[in-house]
Amino acid sequence: MVTIGIVGAGLRGRLFAEALKEQPDVTVVGFAEPSAKVAEDARAATGLPVTGSHPELLEAFDPDAVIVATPDFAHRQIAVDVAESGKHLLIEKPVATTLDDAHAIAAAVHHAGVRCLVGFENRWNPHVVQAKTAMASLGRPITASATLSNSFFVPTTMLSWAAQSSPAWFLMPHTLDLVLWLTGRKPVSVSAVGSRGVLARRGIDTWDVVHALVAFDDGSTATLSSAWTLPDAGDGIVDFRFQVIGTEGSVTADLSHQGLTVVSDKYRSAWPVSGRIGRSQVGPAVWMVQNFAAGLVDGGDLGPDIDHGVLVTQIICAIEDSISTGQTVQLTTPTD
Numbered sequence: 001m002v003t004i005g006i007v008g009a010g011l012r013g014r015l016f017a018e019a020l021k022e023q024p025d026v027t028v029v030g031f032a033e034p035s036a037k038v039a040e041d042a043r044a045a046t047g048l049p050v051t052g053s054h055p056e057l058l059e060a061f062d063p064d065a066v067i068v069a070t071p072d073f074a075h076r077q078i079a080v081d082v083a084e085s086g087k088h089l090l091i092e093k094p095v096a097t098t099l100d101d102a103h104a105i106a107a108a109v110h111h112a113g114v115r116c117l118v119g120f121e122n123r124w125n126p127h128v129v130q131a132k133t134a135m136a137s138l139g140r141p142i143t144a145s146a147t148l149s150n151s152f153f154v155p156t157t158m159l160s161w162a163a164q165s166s167p168a169w170f171l172m173p174h175t176l177d178l179v180l181w182l183t184g185r186k187p188v189s190v191s192a193v194g195s196r197g198v199l200a201r202r203g204i205d206t207w208d209v210v211h212a213l214v215a216f217d218d219g220s221t222a223t224l225s226s227a228w229t230l231p232d233a234g235d236g237i238v239d240f241r242f243q244v245i246g247t248e249g250s251v252t253a254d255l256s257h258q259g260l261t262v263v264s265d266k267y268r269s270a271w272p273v274s275g276r277i278g279r280s281q282v283g284p285a286v287w288m289v290q291n292f293a294a295g296l297v298d299g300g301d302l303g304p305d306i307d308h309g310v311l312v313t314q315i316i317c318a319i320e321d322s323i324s325t326g327q328t329v330q331l332t333t334p335t336d
């Protein structure tokens, strides 16, 4: 039996608890959550105990593994303490929002020798998995593009901490991971531009839109775009599209329109692969956390590791640098 504690009882923490409810040989022992209101809701919804902090969670339940599902900027202390106490980790993306934090987490994970999955859930997204299989028939990747944007709802209503994140930190970990995984290329430089002002006027002082151009060591390229300013009256809260063009063909996905349209007070596309189907909870994040738990039980592969998570944080730091300096930023690796 593997026991798992969850730090952060918000949207993701609760989803993970639900996803693991019927997981064989796995028990979720409880949450750590500092907000009294969120803690009370989580207790009522799941029946699980909730402690006020991650040290209390570790002390009370001594779990085998911990899921870090706190806001983007609040992963470091928790992940380092958890790793140092010898527990395995699932850390939500982005690993951290500074390179210093990301390196500190990676150092703790490596030093303790614990297992660590970073929550790049698209590795369990059926469209992305099929695209990965299709890459074998596309020849050499020439260029890739990916758009992942949200409607205003996400920064203004869903996330209480949006001003401390951005479309780059919240969304681009997914598209960067996607492009790196599909193409298998090594990124060498980043140029980026962004615009701000619209969200700032609504009291959320962060980027409205970020565009990034990534160059790879073989001369291939990728463009990434993320906005937090789609109209709320539009298709839905997520717009997600990607394409890879290779020397022998291309693969293209539009996950914003998955063939299910709902019209009531407004038009919207719905995500058929989410929620419950029969007895099963479904969706990429569900399959990701179930794979994590199963891998802890049987020793199988967990998925993208801490070093990949650090690379993604490094690229997003470079995107921020490029926006502020107007210069192309070279990416260095310890082996360069």
Ligand SMILES: NC(=O)c1ccc[n+]([C@@H]2O[C@H](COP(=O)([O-])OP(=O)(O)OC[C@H]3O[C@@H](n4cnc5c(N)ncnc54)[C@H](O)[C@@H]3O)[C@@H](O)[C@H]2O)c1
Binding pocket: 007, 008, 009, 010, 011, 012, 013, 032, 033, 034, 035, 038, 053, 054, 068, 069, 070, 071, 072, 074, 078, 092, 093, 094, 119, 159, 160, 161, 170
């Ligand atoms: N919401 C999504 O669709 C989504 C998707 C993929 C990944 N993520 C990532 O998951 C993480 C969590 O996002 P969320 O949407 O669940 O946020 P959320 O705001 O719904 O939940 C985060 C919870 O963490 C709690 N928290 C803050 N500091 C804490 C601490 N030190 N110890 C314990 N709890 C603490 C907050 O009180 C809050 O209840 C983020 O890194 C986010 O980028 C979110």
